[in-house]
Amino acid sequence: MAANSLRKLFSVALLLAPLLAGEGAIAEVAVPALSARVTDLAQTLTDEQRSQLESRLTQFEAQKGAQVGVLILPTTKPETIEQYAVRVQEEWQLGRAGVDDGVLLVVASEDRTVRIEVGYGLEGALPDAIAKRIIEEDIIPQFRNGDVYAGISAGVTRMMAVIEGEPLPPPQRKGRASQARINLDWLFPAFVLLLIGRQLLTAVFGRFVGAGLSGAMLGIIAWLVVGSLFVALLVAFLVFVFSLSSGIPGRRFYRPWGGGWSSGRGSSRGWSSGVFGGGFGGGGGFSGGGGASGRW
């Protein structure tokens, strides 16, 4: 039995090894961090052009709610532009969560390929055939003339016009839903464990130490189950406070703060929650390969 499960473990390791190794070996083009609506990695746009596009897209989002993103990069090789665009959109998540009203325009200037990746929610307004026409009639003619900005601008204009006609939920003022999806499976068992464990521990160790210990334990459990240090620390802290403030009055000692030792797992580690700061982020929209691509 032991040998069997050991072999199983080994086979899993074998199974995973090529995957892990393969990820490094293929060397795909990395998805850039999303910090603005217009990301120009190929330095094709002037600052003025970039900010102009940016402000038009910002205004459009404020008005209509849909997020349109532009990414210009030299090459997507070894992937096709379709594969790359899907990966970018999986990471950027343009469009609002649930509405999926995001559009991504990718231009690979050295490959001379362009793609419009359409979120699920806009596949009705911007079906493949329309996306293809926008690429062939508005974008590519300008690209052939060597004017990348004019092509992108014309494409964005027409996309916005098309989306304008689509009834979408109105934009919200500060409506960025919290992106953390907290897994609540642990809540019930943790709560029951807390009720029992707290009594036991406070009975044995006294109030303060008992509360600290139960906080630490539940924090560790939460960490193992949820896998997020932030949630674990939160749980540890809440349990500690809860244990301390309720239950039988402590018989052993009740010392006011000042001993200098901190609660459960309250190390002074600063946690960074997510990537804020750039001022722009995807709203949680999804796409599934809809849209069109072209080359010039």
Add this chain to the structure above:
Amino acid sequence: MKRFIKLALTVIVIASLSGCGYNALQRADESINAAWSEVINQYQRRADLIPNLVETVKAFAAQEKDVLLGVTEARSKVGSIQVSPEMVNDPAALAQFDAAQGELSSALSRLLVVVENYPQLKSDANFRDLQAQLEGTENRIAVARQRYIRSVQDYNVIVRSFPSNLTAMMFGFDTKPQFTVENEQQIQQAPKVDFGSE
């Protein structure tokens, strides 16, 4: 005290259910179902495009009977396969489905090669729209397949790895078959290199 122990045991069982991957297994299983529905959906979308496409091509290139017939036949073969969510557990059914769709793919690509000889057809607005839709759908199929493969992979890793494999064994979760690479046989054969004899 006895009640206490009982309660503690219950708690441990509950805690270990979510800790030992039971919920993760359920979640992964469900995400496979969702990914599979998407795959079927997109293949269906492609099948729905074909009658229109064949009609349009026929109007300009009626003499390409063989190719058109090939597409129609492959389409009806695809349509005759009973698609069900249970297919994800059946390697044979999955392979059959995959083979039929693969045949339709190659019939379609033959059609698109032939189309190159008909400039009038190529510039027809209706045909161009259809072609854009077909391209978009093929891409959607590729994305849906990739996501399906990824979800099966996630699930299989949970089923096989410790300690969730114990949970999987206990509740009868088995690994699921993957899509196979179409030309596996060819890939497995080492290419013959002949430098010519001196």
